[in-house]
Amino acid sequence: MSPQRKLLLLGTFVHCKTQQDLDIFHGAGIAVDAEGKIAAIERDAPDLDEAKARLLTRLGWDEAEVDVTQAADGQFFFPGFIDTHIHAAQYANAGIFGKSSLLDWLETYTFPLEASLSDLSKARRVYARCIRRTLSHGTTTATYFATLDVAATNLLADLCLSMGQRAFVGRVCMDRADELNPAYYRDASTEASLEATRQTIEHVRRIDPGFDIVSPILTPRFAPSCTREVMRGLAQIHRETGLPIQTHLSENTGEIQLVAQLFPETTSYTDVYRRLGLLTPRTVLAHAVHLSEEEADVIAGHGSKVSHCPCSNTSLTSGAARVRWLWDKGIDVGLGTDVSGGYSHSILEAARQAAMVSRHVAMNIHTAHENDDNDDDVAAKEKERVKLTVEEVLYLATKGGAKCVGLEDKVGGFEVGMEWDAQLVALSHVHDDGELHHDAEHEHEEEDHGFVDVFGWESWEDRVAKWLYNGDDRNTKRVWVKGRLVHRRR
Missing domain, CATH: 3.20.20.140 (Metal-dependent hydrolases)
Known part of the structure; x- marks a missing residue:
């Protein structure tokens, strides 16, 4: 197996802080090392470019050696x-x-x-x-x-x-x-x-x-x-x-x-x-x-x-x-x-x-x-x-x-030192004419985000609730285990 590359994940992150509370942070970045562990988290940058720059500087990483995944508008990272x-x-x-x-x-x-x-x-x-x-x-x-x-x-x-x-x-x-x-x-x-x-x-x-x-x-x-x-x-x-x-x-x-x-x-x-x-x-x-x-x-x-x-x-x-x-x-x-x-x-x-x-x-x-x-x-x-x-x-x-299963120190949330077991979730954005929005990067692709329709006025808590009650595998775009990309939906 070839050596695993380091990762930078940029965008919105959602995980469970406690049984009762979701922790949702936007415009953020998470750096994952070659062992698949979260090496650093940047939550306070003014934008994603700055979040990326701060993480690379803090860790002394060369961007050429890092795979960057940036969540599109409305997408979010969630634990596996x-x-x-x-x-x-x-x-x-x-x-x-x-x-x-x-x-x-x-x-x-x-x-x-x-x-x-x-x-x-x-x-x-x-x-x-x-x-x-x-x-x-x-x-x-x-x-x-x-x-x-x-x-x-x-x-x-x-x-x-x-x-x-x-x-x-x-x-x-x-x-x-x-x-x-x-x-x-x-x-x-x-x-x-x-x-x-x-x-x-x-x-x-x-x-x-x-x-x-x-x-x-x-x-x-x-x-x-x-x-x-x-x-x-x-x-x-x-x-x-x-x-x-x-x-x-x-x-x-x-x-x-x-x-x-x-x-x-x-x-x-x-x-x-x-x-x-x-x-x-x-x-x-x-x-x-x-x-x-x-x-x-x-x-x-x-x-x-x-x-x-x-x-x-x-x-x-x-x-x-x-x-x-x-x-x-x-x-x-x-x-x-x-x-x-x-x-x-x-x-x-x-x-x-x-x-x-x-x-x-x-x-x-x-x-x-x-x-x-x-x-x-x-x-x-x-x-x-x-x-x-x-x-x-x-x-x-x-x-x-x-x-x-005795893995609470390894997986289940986004904390420094935990392993990057995660999924990238995408929801459908509805245009004024009732059609679905496709981001420019994938305009040519036939994308299907399933039954979760987002109109733009929902809070992030409400978006997550819609995903829970209406979501399926069409919303799961990428999946990583210990930093390794193990599933990608075309």
């Missing part, structure tokens, strides 16, 4: 999205979930597709398309479930590295020998499952020794598909290596009932993972829809994280996770697309679905005594409080996700 839960092996089934519940869907659609990816030519087609698609939607970091197959899992890691997507890649462990894991798709034994996991770890260590772009992640599929022994074994590997863990938790009520039957010695689904050593600060628990107060307290006490997957939770009729309640409990939350339980691989879509689901949570809050005015007032305030704002769901998509 972080998908904290996605099944790369299920990408080909996105949009196919039938009329079934979770367990039926696994048997009918999911396990047959995953098993078929032992054919590496088929796996390459599915994985390469998944990576390209998610990158095109601004996903710079993805936390992937792969399959049981070691070679196919290794291929996914290879492709993420070569295509430049930051990724956590997990070989799925499923060693329980019963009807839940079909005979054609299960680990041969507990020992074989743990050995295969170690093989994938060593492969990733060979191709990316520092796990700078691709990292292994320990992946017990979910408690019903795993024996106690394999979960204890994965917990031991975590203690030896410090590697992250991902699994599913309390996705729907049928699954919870099954866990209670399979693990009668435990007090809850969460307690299964606690007893077996899988609740750690580096654990990402997907869904967490039906948690008790006690379970949430246990998760918070262990520092484990939750991946909120609103599209999947709705598609499979699993339920509505309560993000505000999880935050109140002190649990870090990110967003997951959960393809293919979720039909969309877009984290922007997941963010708007999170906003919508929070409104359904609000609508389900009712008073204890319908004729008590005080209770009505309390309920009204709580309904308003649980609804997630534009700022909050974009936080989930960036900084919240970074915390979930």
